[in-house]
Amino acid sequence: MKLGILSDIHGNRVALTAVLADMPPVDGLVCAGDVVGYNPWHADCVDAMRGHTDALPADASWPTEEVPTVMGNHDRAVAAETPFAFNGMAQAGVEHATEQLSDEQIKWLAALPDERRVCDERVKLVHGHPDDPDHYTYPEEFGPDLLGDEDVLVMGHTHHQHHEVYGDGIVMNPGSVGQPRDRDHRAAYAVLDLADLTVEEHRVAYDTSAVIDAVEDADLPRQIGFRLTQGR
Template sequence: MLVGVVSDIHANRIALEAVLDDMPPVDGLVCAGDVVGYNPWPADCVVRLRERSVPTVQGNHDRAVVTGTGFGGNGMADAGVKYARGALDDSHIEWLRGLPETRRCFDGRLKLVHGHPDDPDRYTYPGLFSPELLGDEDVLVMGHTHVQAIEQYDEGIVLNPGSVGQPRDGDPRAAYALVDLDSMTAERRRVEYDIEAVIEAVEEAGLPEGTGTRLRKGR
């Protein structure tokens, strides 16, 4: 069984479409949260996941949009949340509200969280990966850091697919991963997309300039 894994789409429809076009035929697709925030297409990204019934967990930006809370000193994050609340209709908000913090998929073999198995807001960078993160699942998927990484242990696989819509690992290409549950292997994937079109759309939406221009460097 081949599974596509995405995370941290952050309302970047152009990047999401590039990932879905690049992805080979899969038996399932999962998302580790933060569907919305930052970029100007929150509704489009929610609709794409809903129409495919993609198992998804709630990220911190998804939760902020639902609760109306902000991010303090992070102006770009705050602006993205406010924009999303104005762009999403009630059904989109309710879908985000209903997302759980943890999901188990494929007969419990894959566990999906946003930040860390014990704390959805904890950043778990690759240097913190270990087999101790695994429970009885074969594959643990985490997002939140926007840093793509895969570690394979005797006990199973720990991975972060990276960010579709706002990579922060120095590679501006949209990131995702593939997991083969039969062979118990995982693969990192990256795909080019039209970053300049996103920058233009960010400007037209009145979002902070840096939300778009940071995409050029993947930071």
């Protein structure tokens, strides 16, 4: 079985469309959180994860059911469950998402769990860290001690693409679809093969200028768009 692994879409429909169009055939998708925030297409990205096919590219060749997703800190802030210390750009994105999303879409975000297991519990999804959903677990903190009884631990939050293979399993972060911060501006995702426990990391270029224009049209801070050209 092959899984497409997404994380940190952050309202970037242009990047999400590029990732899904680039993705090789998979048996399912999962998302490690932060569907919304920063970029202006929060509703489209939420609907894509909800399995609403009209939010996805017409020529897609991947599953179109609801995508198993965990709650990121931006998702939680929009759902108004708990506060988070945001900078100006992040706070503007949260406010924009709150204004744009319908009650039904916000209800979907509010129902997302902090942790979920898929594929007969072989894959565990969290956003930040198994013990703290808001902790930024960078690659230098990866280690087999993060694994429980799952074969694969998937984390997001840092926007840094990386994976490590240990004797007990895999610890991975697919990177950010909508706002990479590892100095590679291309949208990031990964494909996990559960048959042989391997990970393929992928990057795909997309039209960042279209996002910059949309950010400005939405009266969001200009830096939200321009940082996408630098991957930071």
